[in-house]
Amino acid sequence: MDIKQLKVYIAGHRGMVGAAIWRELEAKGYARLIGKTSGELDLRNQNEVRAFFNEVQPDVVIDAAARVGGILANDTYPYQFLMDNLQIQNNLIDASYANGVSKFIFLGSSCIYPKLASQPLKEEYLLTGSLEPTNEWYAIAKIAGVKACEAIKRQYGKDYLALMPTNLYGPFDNFDLNTSHVLPAMIRKFHEAKIQGNLPVTLWGSGTPMREFLHVKDLARAVLFAVEGELKESLYNVGTGKDLTIRSLAETIQGVVGHRGEIIWDSSKPDGTPRKLLDVSRMASEGWQAEIALEEGISKTYEWFKENSEQIKEVQF
Numbered sequence: 583m584d585i586k587q588l589k590v591y592i593a594g595h596r597g598m599v600g601a602a603i604w605r606e607l608e609a610k611g612y613a614r615l616i617g618k619t620s621g622e623l624d625l626r627n628q629n630e631v632r633a634f635f636n637e638v639q640p641d642v643v644i645d646a647a648a649r650v651g652g653i654l655a656n657d658t659y660p661y662q663f664l665m666d667n668l669q670i671q672n673n674l675i676d677a678s679y680a681n682g683v684s685k686f687i688f689l690g691s692s693c694i695y696p697k698l699a700s701q702p703l704k705e706e707y708l709l710t711g712s713l714e715p716t717n718e719w720y721a722i723a724k725i726a727g728v729k730a731c732e733a734i735k736r737q738y739g740k741d742y743l744a745l746m747p748t749n750l751y752g753p754f755d756n757f758d759l760n761t762s763h764v765l766p767a768m769i770r771k772f773h774e775a776k777i778q779g780n781l782p783v784t785l786w787g788s789g790t791p792m793r794e795f796l797h798v799k800d801l802a803r804a805v806l807f808a809v810e811g812e813l814k815e816s817l818y819n820v821g822t823g824k825d826l827t828i829r830s831l832a833e834t835i836q837g838v839v840g841h842r843g844e845i846i847w848d849s850s851k852p853d854g855t856p857r858k859l860l861d862v863s864r865m866a867s868e869g870w871q872a873e874i875a876l877e878e879g880i881s882k883t884y885e886w887f888k889e890n891s892e893q894i895k896e897v898q899f
C-alpha cells in the first residue's frame with residue numbers, strides 16, 4: 583500500500599509542533615490526515631478517546647498533544663503538567679494499541695534526562711539520576727510515555743517509538759510572557775521594548791544556563807523520517823547537537839530584532855537545569871540531521887511574529 587494513503591492522526595494538530603508536522607506531511611502528499619481540537623475531543627477523557635479510535639481507525643498516530651510550557655509554568659502548575667500529560671498519552675497509547683495502530687510516535691522532551699548527567703546526553707542516561715525540580719512533574723509523565731512505547735515494542739513487537747526533541751521554536755509558538763519558553767519570550771520582549779523606544783528588557787535567571795534549540799520544521803522532518811522509516815530503537819534524541827548560553831541567545835535575538843537598550847537579569851526567577859545538550863548520534867546513524875541554523879531560524883520566526891502579531895498565541899492555564 584502507498585504509505586501516503588495511510589490514515590495519520592496528528593493529536594495536537596493546532597499546536598506549534600502538531601501544525602508543523604501537519605504542514606510537512608501535507609506537503610509530501612499525505613492525503614488522509616486527521617486532527618481534532620481539544621474542544622472537539624478532550625484527550626484526557628478515556629471514553630471519548632476510545633469512541634474516537636473505534637470510529638476513525640487510524641493507521642498511524644503522532645502524539646503532539648500535551649500540556650506544554652516554559653520553566654515558570656512547569657514550576658507553577660505541577661499537577662496539570664503531571665496529570666494532563668499522563669492522561670493524554672495513556673489514552674492515546676492504549677487506544678492505539680487496542681485498535682491495531684501500526685505505528686505510534688510519542689514526543690517527549692530533553693528534560694527527561696537527569697539534571698546533572700554527563701553531556702552530551704545519550705539516550706541510555708535515562709533514569710540514571712534525579713530530575714530538575716522545576717520540571718520533574720512534566721518529565722515523569724514524559725518518561726512514562728517513553729516506557730509505555732518501549733513496553734509495547736518489546737512485548738508485542740510493534741513500531742511504537744519516542745522522539746525526544748530539545749527546546750523547540752518557530753511559527754505558532756506560545757508568546758505569552760508567563761507561560762512561554764525562553765526563545766519566543768525574548769522575541770516578544772525585545773520587539774516590544776524596541777518599538778517603545780529601546781526600553782530595558784528584563785530576562786529571567788542568571789543567563790548562564792545553556793540550551794539547545796531546534797526549529798520546529800526540522801522536528802517535523804524528523805517525524806516524517808520516523809513515519810517513513812523503520813527505526814530500530816524505541817528512543818531517539820532529536821536536536822542540533824549545539825548549544826549556547828541564555829545570555830548569548832539574548833544577544834543574538836537582540837541583534838536580530840535590532841533592540842538597542844539595556845538587559846536586566848531578574849535573579850528571583852529560576853535558572854532551571856544548567857545544561858541539557860543532546861547527543862544526536864543515534865538519529866544521525868539512521869540518516870537524519872537538523873538543517874536550519876539558529877540565527878536563520880530566529881530571523882524567520884521574528885518575521886513570522888511581526889506578520890502575525892495581531893493573532894499571536896498566548897497560552898494561559
Ligand SMILES: NC(=O)C1=CN([C@@H]2O[C@H](COP(=O)(O)OP(=O)(O)OC[C@H]3O[C@@H](n4cnc5c(N)ncnc54)[C@H](OP(=O)(O)O)[C@@H]3O)[C@@H](O)[C@H]2O)C=CC1
Binds near residue numbers: 597598600649747749
Ligand atoms: N515547545 C517545545 O519547546 C517543546 C515541545 N515538545 C513536545 O512537543 C509536543 C507539542 O508541543 P507544542 O506544539 O510546543 O505545544 P502547544 O501548546 O503549542 O500545543 C499542544 C497541543 O496539545 C493540544 N492539547 C492540550 N491538551 C489537550 C487535551 N486535553 N485534549 C486535546 N488536545 C490537547 C492542544 O490542542 P488545542 O490547540 O486544540 O487546544 C495543542 O494544540 C509536546 O508533546 C511537547 O512535550 C518537546 C520539546 C520541546
Ligand SMILES: C[C@H]1O[C@H](OP(=O)(O)OP(=O)(O)OC[C@H]2O[C@@H](n3cnc4c(=O)[nH]c(N)nc43)[C@H](O)[C@@H]2O)[C@@H](O)[C@@H](O)C1=O
Binds near residue numbers: 788
Ligand atoms: C522545553 C523545556 O522547557 C522548559 O525548560 P527550560 O528549558 O528551562 O525552559 P525555558 O525555555 O522557559 O527557560 C530556559 C532558560 O531561559 C531563562 N529565561 C530568561 N528569560 C526568560 C524569559 O523571559 N522567559 C522564559 N520562559 N525563560 C527565560 C530561564 O530562566 C531558563 O534558564 C521546561 O518546561 C521543560 O519541561 C522542557 O522540556
